[in-house]
Amino acid sequence: MALQDGFRLRCVVDYVRDIADYCKANLPRLETMCCLMPGERAIWKEVAGIGSLDNLGTDIYLVNEDVDVEEMTPLVRELEATCKEAGKRHHEWLQSQRVRKGREERITRQGEILLRERPDALYVWAWQAQLGMDEESEDPERAWAAAAAILRKAKE
Numbered sequence: 001m002a003l004q005d006g007f008r009l010r011c012v013v014d015y016v017r018d019i020a021d022y023c024k025a026n027l028p029r030l031e032t033m034c035c036l037m038p039g040e041r042a043i044w045k046e047v048a049g050i051g052s053l054d055n056l057g058t059d060i061y062l063v064n065e066d067v068d069v070e071e072m073t074p075l076v077r078e079l080e081a082t083c084k085e086a087g088k089r090h091h092e093w094l095q096s097q098r099v100r101k102g103r104e105e106r107i108t109r110q111g112e113i114l115l116r117e118r119p120d121a122l123y124v125w126a127w128q129a130q131l132g133m134d135e136e137s138e139d140p141e142r143a144w145a146a147a148a149a150i151l152r153k154a155k156e
Contacts, residue, residue: 020052048086057091096147101138111150
């Protein structure tokens with residue numbers, strides 16, 4: 001790992017600790033949470049070890065990638081085990097923003113994997129596929145329909 005990468009990751013850990021500590025000191029009943037990207041996997045355990053942090057998650061966005069979405073399963077399971085070991089809640093994010101037209105079915109496939117893996121919480125980025133924003137999906141109606149169907153299944 002390059003020196004600057006190590007410094008950046010150390011700054012992320014320090015930032016999460018500082019913010020979670022501040023929140024718990026001022027609002028002890030507040031649930032603190034953090035989402036770390038798969039590229040920050042090297043610090044998942046260290047961040048999970050922060051006493052004032054309650055909930056840790058990630059967003060494995062493969063909708064636009066030309067890989068089998070099943071490749072996300074080991075990462076979801078690794079973070080789940082990390083959270084369980086540290087006594088943290090585990091959350092995952094489902095992509096519905098910046099989805100290229102024709103890739104919406106991959107939202108469904110990723111969502112089904114997340115439903116199967118059963119994180120403590122499932123979130124979608126973003127509401128109505130980021131309609132009207134810079135990160136809007138190319139076909140926001142189809143992208144949102146796919147994400148909303150997964151959310152409905154999650155409630156069953």
